[in-house]
Amino acid sequence: MSVSRRRFLTLAGTTAAGVTMISPLEALYARVAKGQGIRGTGYGPLSPQMPTNASDLRGVVVGGIDLGSTPILQLPNGFNYTAISITGQPMDDGSPVPSNHDGMAAFPGPNNTTILVRNHELNPNSSRSVRVPKLYDQVGGGTTTLVIGANRQVLRQFGSLGGTIRNCAGGPTPWGSWVSCEENLDLPGTRGATKKHGYNFEVPVTADIVVADPVPLVAMGRFNHEAVAVDPATGWVYQTEDESNSCFYRFRPNQPGNLQSGGTLEALVVQGAPADTRKGYLGFKNVPLSTSWVTIDNVDPDTNDFASSVRAQAQAKGAAVFARGEGAWYGNGVVYFTCTNGGDAGFGQVFAYDPRNEKLILGVESPGQGVLDFPDNITVAPFGHLFLCEDGDVDNYVVGVNQAGELYQFAKNNINDSEYAGACFSPNGQTMFVNIQSPGITLAIWGPWAASRG
Numbered sequence: 001m002s003v004s005r006r007r008f009l010t011l012a013g014t015t016a017a018g019v020t021m022i023s024p025l026e027a028l029y030a031r032v033a034k035g036q037g038i039r040g041t042g043y044g045p046l047s048p049q050m051p052t053n054a055s056d057l058r059g060v061v062v063g064g065i066d067l068g069s070t071p072i073l074q075l076p077n078g079f080n081y082t083a084i085s086i087t088g089q090p091m092d093d094g095s096p097v098p099s100n101h102d103g104m105a106a107f108p109g110p111n112n113t114t115i116l117v118r119n120h121e122l123n124p125n126s127s128r129s130v131r132v133p134k135l136y137d138q139v140g141g142g143t144t145t146l147v148i149g150a151n152r153q154v155l156r157q158f159g160s161l162g163g164t165i166r167n168c169a170g171g172p173t174p175w176g177s178w179v180s181c182e183e184n185l186d187l188p189g190t191r192g193a194t195k196k197h198g199y200n201f202e203v204p205v206t207a208d209i210v211v212a213d214p215v216p217l218v219a220m221g222r223f224n225h226e227a228v229a230v231d232p233a234t235g236w237v238y239q240t241e242d243e244s245n246s247c248f249y250r251f252r253p254n255q256p257g258n259l260q261s262g263g264t265l266e267a268l269v270v271q272g273a274p275a276d277t278r279k280g281y282l283g284f285k286n287v288p289l290s291t292s293w294v295t296i297d298n299v300d301p302d303t304n305d306f307a308s309s310v311r312a313q314a315q316a317k318g319a320a321v322f323a324r325g326e327g328a329w330y331g332n333g334v335v336y337f338t339c340t341n342g343g344d345a346g347f348g349q350v351f352a353y354d355p356r357n358e359k360l361i362l363g364v365e366s367p368g369q370g371v372l373d374f375p376d377n378i379t380v381a382p383f384g385h386l387f388l389c390e391d392g393d394v395d396n397y398v399v400g401v402n403q404a405g406e407l408y409q410f411a412k413n414n415i416n417d418s419e420y421a422g423a424c425f426s427p428n429g430q431t432m433f434v435n436i437q438s439p440g441i442t443l444a445i446w447g448p449w450a451a452s453r454g
Contacts, residue, residue: 103118
């Protein structure tokens with residue numbers, strides 16, 4: 001999938017226009033430096049709420065939960081939500097909605113619609129697999145596409161990528177596509193695989209029923225991919241890796257806007273601080289660290305031995321080590337990414353990379369489970385806040401970081417301890433879409449976003 005350079009630069013300029021360089025993390029740094037607390041009230045206390053379409057959900061039972069009689073979320077006063085796409089519901093291509101909803105992004109569609117492209121983190125031959133006519137390999141994970149109307153109802157939904165494994169996160173591109181990432185390294189002969197896995201795939205954003213050509217983006221590297229974030233000014237793609245000793249990568253395509261044109265894969269090196277960022281980095285909080293990049297020589301290893309892995313090659317050249325890099329998103333002029341169990345307490349970190357100045361900053365490090373519990377997917381709201389999807393072992397929340405640098409709980413999963421995933425905002429900024437991964441529910445949340453967010 002490619003666009004002309006002129007079209008790409010037009011899209012990049014439009015995306016970057018008006019972006020503020022004032023990050024919520026900058027305010028957080030200032031609070032910490034002054035010895036102030038980092039917990040805020042956000043939009044106020046949460047309480048259980050029924051979905052506005054509860055009457056339509058009566059008798060819809062998934063995971064043993066009757067969604068028509070059970071509050072799915074706890075939200076602040078004034079916010080509402082609807083459950084719009086649930087595992088097992090029929091789709092317009094004749095197959096049921098797959099399970100294990102994960103990473104997601106929202107795009108503008110025709111006639112004031114919103115198009116969602118959603119990952120499904122599924123292993124081969126799962127009972128709720130993505131079933132499409134064109135498969136990369138055996139039936140398993142992939143993506144579905146949803147067309148959402150102005151009143152937040154599903155107008156159409158269909159499978160849009162199939163035959164991939166454990167499509168965890170990914171990211172939107174400025175040229176209007178979704179990059180879906182495999183968090184898997186199966187080799188031919190493993191679990192029925194006939195091809196190598198561990199790649200990214202590009203999915204078109206369209207309101208028509210279209211299935212992506214399942215072409216692996218090999219030049220972007222074969223590893224346990226998690227998420228990508230694209231700098232609209234350059235078209236360079238930043239990538240996270242879900243490993244206990246992962247790296248942070250940059251892919252520079254030969255042609256901006258064309259990920260199939262080949263390119264250079266690099267890994268981040270941190271200067272002036274230990275290469276291992278997983279513990280002992282609190283002393284570097286609010287310290288912009290200089291960085292450089294090293295080139296990966298073999299981006300497509302044929303084995304899964306650590307010695308030949310992409311990250312081993314990177315670390316042999318001095319690349320920084322991160323604790324389970326997961327969510328990534330471009331916003332506020334920087335690339336944010338999460339490390340799910342990083343930090344001294346082991347409950348997560350959020351880093352920000354400034355591509356203009358090539359600086360890395362540790363922005364958030366959770367002091368304990370009650371403040372931030374395993375941040376996974378991340379998004380940036382149109383009004384500048386960060387929203388983090390928790391993937392902890394107990395109660396999971398969507399956690400916001402406001403302009404004052406405070407963390408606040410915005411939405412609680414009220415039905416089980418499944419993770420949140422795929423938080424993103426509609427193009428008009430009025431609706432947050434988010435997934436509860438199991439039993440697989442996509443939710444649309446709206447309310448007084450412009451209210452006090454102290």
